[in-house]
Amino acid sequence: MNETLQQPKTKRQRAILSLIAARPVHSQDELAGMLEQQGYEVTQATVSRDIKELGLLKVPLKGGSGGAFKYVEPSVGPAFTSRLHRVVAEVMIQARSSMNQIVLRTHPGTAMMLAAAIDGANWPEILGTIGGDDTVLVIVEAPGKTTMIKQRFEDMRGEQ
Amino acid sequence: MNETLQQPKTKRQRAILSLIAARPVHSQDELAGMLEQQGYEVTQATVSRDIKELGLLKVPLKGGSGGAFKYVEPSVGPAFTSRLHRVVAEVMIQARSSMNQIVLRTHPGTAMMLAAAIDGANWPEILGTIGGDDTVLVIVEAPGKTTMIKQRFEDMRGEQ
DNA sequence: ACACGAAATGTATAATTATGCAACAGCTCC
């Protein structure tokens, strides 16, 4: 029991990560209860602080099983967005356009991945893409739509 | 004003995405007030529902400016995890090992990206990597550590 | 026109989360 009373914070936070990975945890009270079962003496207030420190996210469940939300690690958050969105956010450096062409610059060795993601998105305004090492050429169906398409890519990259 | 009364949900949700991208929004009440300024008649209850539908995330601010949290789109999550973690989650399909070698299978055209991310992580147990089109060969410093390293990759990929 | 069902929304409030404040523990310095 002295071991329980002297439990360091780091160990408790690691236990939290294990718990939320093992099964859905719907509320901080629930999580506090689970920690109690593992021998940690802890309240909802401390769990709230842990969750904030760990950067855990409360995400909506898609099926409505039990509670309507669960806690996840930050890395699980992106799974809720489209593949193209994730890839753009990860590899795209710059987007420039002229007439009906958009040139996307990427980190070295990642252009093919972005080109594939763009193809997979099946945007009707895009005729096709050519990917090299760090550059993707996107052909837009008409010059009038180029700026809008470029803006979409920039929106997906988000603020830096 | 009739236009305000007949505002469709989709348009309001798009406005929400623009608002949270433009500056930090700390609470649903704050967001409801901002929407009111744009002519949407809406309450916190509806905003809560919108946020759930859009899958927006409430993330902790790192600086403590104003409120301690803000709302973001799921794609903004990547900033919270390491590059290797994100790349593994995005491209790695399988990890297998033998003696001091780990073979990682990836989506086509993405192996170089993963190899670069592994190199960038500078794990002391890894001597080096060789990346091809859809396969990365990882050389571990000793066979005794191969399983543990492989497990790390699998942990980062997470449940599928 | 009316009836019906589904979707959307507000009101009120239950449920959940965050935090101010005080207390305690641990560490360093004199």
Add this chain to the structure above:
DNA sequence: GGAGCTGTTGCATAATTATACATTTCGTGT
């Protein structure tokens, strides 16, 4: 030893978010 500082935690509750229920709106069929 004591003083001072920092970090951690619980208590109590303020703040925030989610939701039950009722109402309204919209779309479809007769």
